[in-house]
Amino acid sequence: MSADVELNNVSVTFGSFYAAKSVNVKINGGEFFSFLGPSGCGKTTLLRAISGFQDPSEGSVLIDKKDMSGIGPNKRPTSLIFQNLALFPLMSVSENIAFSLEVRGVSKGDRQKRADELLELIALEGQGEKKVHQLSGGQKQRVAIARALAVEPKVLLLDEPLSALDLKLRQRMRTELREIQKRVNITFIYITHDQGEALTMSDRIAVMNEGEIEQIGPCDAVYNNPLTPFVATFVGENNPLFGKVKEINQNKIKIETPDGDFLSTMNENKKLNIGDEAIAFVRPESLFIPRDGDSFDNLIDVNIESFEFEGNIKNFYATLKSGTKIKFSIPNAIDTSSISSGTKLQLGFESIKSSILPKAQLAID
Amino acid sequence: MKPTYFINFMMGMYIFIFFAYLFGPLIIMSITAFNSAEFPSISPWECFSFRWFNEGKIAYDGQHLAGLLSDWRLHDGIISSLIIGAGVVSLSVPIGMAAAIVLTQVRSQLRDIYYSISIMPVLFPGVIIGISTVVLWDRIAGLGGDGFISDVGRNGIFLTILAQTCFISTYCFLIFVARLQRFDQTQEEAALDLGATQTQVFFKILVPYLMPAIASAAVISFLFSFENYNTTVFSILSDQTLTTVIASKVRLGISPALSALALTIIALTVIAAVTYEILRRRSEKKYAQSQEIFVKEKAASGRINKEYKAGFRVPKGIVAILLILVFATYGATQIVKNDLYGQSCIDAADQQKKSKFLEQLQTLESNELTEEELSGGSLGGTEDYGDIFGDPSLFQDFGGFD
Numbered sequence: 001m002s003a004d005v006e007l008n009n010v011s012v013t014f015g016s017f018y019a020a021k022s023v024n025v026k027i028n029g030g031e032f033f034s035f036l037g038p039s040g041c042g043k044t045t046l047l048r049a050i051s052g053f054q055d056p057s058e059g060s061v062l063i064d065k066k067d068m069s070g071i072g073p074n075k076r077p078t079s080l081i082f083q084n085l086a087l088f089p090l091m092s093v094s095e096n097i098a099f100s101l102e103v104r105g106v107s108k109g110d111r112q113k114r115a116d117e118l119l120e121l122i123a124l125e126g127q128g129e130k131k132v133h134q135l136s137g138g139q140k141q142r143v144a145i146a147r148a149l150a151v152e153p154k155v156l157l158l159d160e161p162l163s164a165l166d167l168k169l170r171q172r173m174r175t176e177l178r179e180i181q182k183r184v185n186i187t188f189i190y191i192t193h194d195q196g197e198a199l200t201m202s203d204r205i206a207v208m209n210e211g212e213i214e215q216i217g218p219c220d221a222v223y224n225n226p227l228t229p230f231v232a233t234f235v236g237e238n239n240p241l242f243g244k245v246k247e248i249n250q251n252k253i254k255i256e257t258p259d260g261d262f263l264s265t266m267n268e269n270k271k272l273n274i275g276d277e278a279i280a281f282v283r284p285e286s287l288f289i290p291r292d293g294d295s296f297d298n299l300i301d302v303n304i305e306s307f308e309f310e311g312n313i314k315n316f317y318a319t320l321k322s323g324t325k326i327k328f329s330i331p332n333a334i335d336t337s338s339i340s341s342g343t344k345l346q347l348g349f350e351s352i353k354s355s356i357l358p359k360a361q362l363a364i365d
Numbered sequence: 366m367k368p369t370y371f372i373n374f375m376m377g378m379y380i381f382i383f384f385a386y387l388f389g390p391l392i393i394m395s396i397t398a399f400n401s402a403e404f405p406s407i408s409p410w411e412c413f414s415f416r417w418f419n420e421g422k423i424a425y426d427g428q429h430l431a432g433l434l435s436d437w438r439l440h441d442g443i444i445s446s447l448i449i450g451a452g453v454v455s456l457s458v459p460i461g462m463a464a465a466i467v468l469t470q471v472r473s474q475l476r477d478i479y480y481s482i483s484i485m486p487v488l489f490p491g492v493i494i495g496i497s498t499v500v501l502w503d504r505i506a507g508l509g510g511d512g513f514i515s516d517v518g519r520n521g522i523f524l525t526i527l528a529q530t531c532f533i534s535t536y537c538f539l540i541f542v543a544r545l546q547r548f549d550q551t552q553e554e555a556a557l558d559l560g561a562t563q564t565q566v567f568f569k570i571l572v573p574y575l576m577p578a579i580a581s582a583a584v585i586s587f588l589f590s591f592e593n594y595n596t597t598v599f600s601i602l603s604d605q606t607l608t609t610v611i612a613s614k615v616r617l618g619i620s621p622a623l624s625a626l627a628l629t630i631i632a633l634t635v636i637a638a639v640t641y642e643i644l645r646r647r648s649e650k651k652y653a654q655s656q657e658i659f660v661k662e663k664a665a666s667g668r669i670n671k672e673y674k675a676g677f678r679v680p681k682g683i684v685a686i687l688l689i690l691v692f693a694t695y696g697a698t699q700i701v702k703n704d705l706y707g708q709s710c711i712d713a714a715d716q717q718k719k720s721k722f723l724e725q726l727q728t729l730e731s732n733e734l735t736e737e738e739l740s741g742g743s744l745g746g747t748e749d750y751g752d753i754f755g756d757p758s759l760f761q762d763f764g765g766f767d
Contacts, residue, residue: 052558053554073557086551103562134656
């Protein structure tokens with residue numbers, strides 16, 4: 001069974017420091033929801049408030065429409081997977097998994113049965129007798145998940161559980177987590193600073209910065225239509241072009257920058273007026289080298305500084321006329337051998353692939 | 366000679382001197398336990414015997430020198446020491462553990478103050494702890510009239526348990542603090558999150574984790590209690606522990622029975638240490654094997670080289686063992702060659718001592734003065750001693766003190 005989780009105006013303060021400030025979120029039952037943000041943005045504090053280790057200074061946490069204030073972590077229908085997993089090193093894998101049943105007084109036979117069931121779920125059949133130290137990183141990960149699922153919680157909370165794994169394993173575990181979530185069909189609340197993890201696994205994302213939520217929405221919406229310059233630069237990569245609003249035509253805005261005028265798309269929730277200071281964002285993968293017959297809304301002159309080869313793509317670093325640095329990537333399938341440092345090029349991008357927002361703090365600052 | 370050889374040689378010498386300094390007295394003492402002489406000594410060697418481990422000896426002059434088996438005072442002392450040790454362990458370990466757990470909960474500056482207060486008892490002289498315990502409980506005993514409190518307050522064993530626990534619990538505290546510092550607190554949180562109550566977290570997570578510390582705290586507090594003298598000597602009142610018995614024996618003149626006791630204690634300690642080490646190595650080996658299996662399962666076959674099999678290697682301690690063997694063989698052959706063992710030797714030695722004693726007695730008797738000689742005659746009597754300095758007028762010229 002899954003449950004809704006609702007944070008109503010939740011604030012957590014440590015002395016005069018706001019770890020989380022007036023957070024309002026409604027997470028639907030059965031949803032895979034991620035809190036994404038840089039270190040120290042307050043996402044772990046929110047998770048601890050949901051699991052009951054941290055009382056909110058203001059506001060309330062509702063799970064399944066019940067107010068959780070005054071209810072300890074051992075009485076809440078949530079399970080938390082810790083960043084370091086916190087498996088019990090003195091117990092076997094089965095004992096670890098069945099711990100939550102043991103403390104509830106479930107008989108040994110039933111415990112063993114449930115542990116075996118869960119071991120099957122995480123594809124570790126017959127390894128219940130092993131000690132925790134005999135498992136590899138990915139196996140430990142799966143045991144931690146099984147342990148958290150043993151009591152059939154309504155909400156599973158995950159605190160960056162994949163951050164200690166190597167890249168390949170992390171990518172595999174992403175898919176596995178998603179599959180497990182579909183199989184057990186409970187609410188997953190996932191905390192991460194890795195936007196790749198958040199985007200691949202989640203139904204919806206909340207992007208956090210300095211204790212506040214900047215944007216909540218489905219992955220593609222957050223990526224394509226960022227609400228703030230912070231979100232635009234934190235989720236994925238983005239090239240900011242600073243300037244002033246020159247013309248407004250419905251949701252098309254012309255911005256005047258030292259490197260020329262560019263046509264960009266305005267977010268409906270972030271209205272701009274002529275003369276406002278604004279930033280137009282264009283992602284590295286939205287910048288193209290025009291071929292014959294191509295036409296773009298915007299053209300931009302660049303001078304290539306350097307490049308790096310990443311495998312599937314090639315990243316180029318270039319400077320504009322005014323000295324602004326930008327990055328663009330070209331798929332490896334396209335031949336770019338003629339481009340090297342010092343090459344002068346003209347790049348093009350569509351106004352629909354560029355968003356314009358009022359000037360504010362960037363994530364890369 | 367190459368310089369490295371020289372350095373190794375010097376290193377060897379240093380180690381030899383160090384160990385000789387450390388264990389020399391113990392070895393000498395152990396050997397004296399097997400000498401039948403009344404006073405613990407190696408030379409002169411009388412006879413090789415086990416008498417000090419057994420019934421001891423009744424000397425030719427009728428004096429009874431108790432051996433290890435027949436010394437009831439020593440037995441009583443050992444029993445009291447064991448009772449006190451058990452009491453101290455069962456009090457110190459929980460107190461030390463509780464104090465250490467509290468330390469993990471206290472934050473900020475209060476933590477330093479708390480820590481300083483907690484370790485203070487080890488800095489107090491043991492004598493003061495002993496005396497103050499007695500003084501306090503004497504008052505408490507005085508309050509309760511003739512009843513139970515009075516009995517308890519004047520019970521040496523009870524007071525000694527309390528007095529020793531005062532500072533021994535601090536050692537336990539330090540052991541637990543060291544272990545708790547490495548405790549991952551998220552484990553407690555994980556257990557709580559999985560539905561455990563605080564009590565369950567304590568017994569299922571914290572106590573199993575602290576088990577090695579509990580074991581070492583128990584052993585250390587027992588040993589501290591067993592060997593303690595300066596606190597015990599005050600708080601034990603009219604009872605006796607092993608240490609106070611030994612101390613009173615030293616005051617009256619030591620006997621080789623004490624060497625025998627020392628050797629027994631050393632032997633027990635060595636056996637315990639060796640057993641512990643064997644068990645530890647065995648479990649370590651088991652762990653290493655399980656890890657090896659794990660690595661083999663995980664790694665591709667190309668990663669595992671070849672089966673490594675260690676050949677026979679000469680243990681490093683061989684020199685020390687050989688040295689001890691040489692000395693032991695030399696000692697044994699000397700004893701056998703000179704017939705310095707067995708009942709006949711002891712009888713002969715006793716006979717010799719007895720005859721020597723009789724000889725001395727006879728000499729004394731022959732020199733004994735008659736009644737007549739004492740009451741008068743050339744020596745003594747009531748004669749005028751005025752001329753003792755050979756000048757009868759010496760004191761006459763002095764004129765007196767008035």
